[in-house]
Amino acid sequence: MNRKIPPDAFEFYYGLGPGRSYQAVADHYDVTKRAVTAFAGRNGWTERLDAIEQEAREKSDKRIVESLDEMNERHLKLVRVIQGKALEALKAMPIRSAVEADKAIDMTIRQERVIRGEASERTAVSLEDVIRREHDRWLVDGGEEEGSDAET
Numbered sequence: 001m002n003r004k005i006p007p008d009a010f011e012f013y014y015g016l017g018p019g020r021s022y023q024a025v026a027d028h029y030d031v032t033k034r035a036v037t038a039f040a041g042r043n044g045w046t047e048r049l050d051a052i053e054q055e056a057r058e059k060s061d062k063r064i065v066e067s068l069d070e071m072n073e074r075h076l077k078l079v080r081v082i083q084g085k086a087l088e089a090l091k092a093m094p095i096r097s098a099v100e101a102d103k104a105i106d107m108t109i110r111q112e113r114v115i116r117g118e119a120s121e122r123t124a125v126s127l128e129d130v131i132r133r134e135h136d137r138w139l140v141d142g143g144e145e146e147g148s149d150a151e152t
Contacts, residue, residue, distance in 0.1 A: 003030050005039045010048060013040070072115050079115070083108040 006029070013025050022036040029036075040046070086104035093101060 005029055005031055005035060009036070009039065010043065010045055013045060014049065014052070075115050076112060079108045079112045083112075 005025075009025055009029060012028060013020055013022075016024055022040060023033050025040075026033040026036045082104060086101045086108065090101035090105065
């Protein structure tokens with residue numbers, strides 16, 4: 001077991017994949033695990049592996065973002081085509097038979113808002129509405145309790 005670990009041992013180590021170990025490298029090159037551990041420490045295997053994995057994650061993330069952007073752009077183009085057709089139909093129809101075109105326009109507007117990351121419907125609740133509801137609830141509940149106390 002007096003062999004030298006070759007300079008390309010890291011490539012072998014990396015190529016082992018998720019199950020990689022210094023022991024597997026030691027067995028492959030017919031050296032001790034201690035020798036591989038020392039060699040790996042001197043040559044920064046842990047840092048190299050971390051850097052490679054970080055770069056791979058960044059490239060993967062970039063591809064995912066590009067893919068999502070491309071998908072959103074395709075969907076927006078499709079929505080615009082449908083909107084155009086619906087507007088053409090709406091212009092050509094009498095007001096009574098324009099319901100289908102109106103539905104298509106409404107659907108495409110909602111889809112476009114979703115694709116752009118905005119709410120497709122008004123979901124915000126005004127403070128005034130909340131206060132009015134709470135006021136009504138407390139007045140009704142309070143009145144019922146007073147009425148029930150008067151009866152006993």
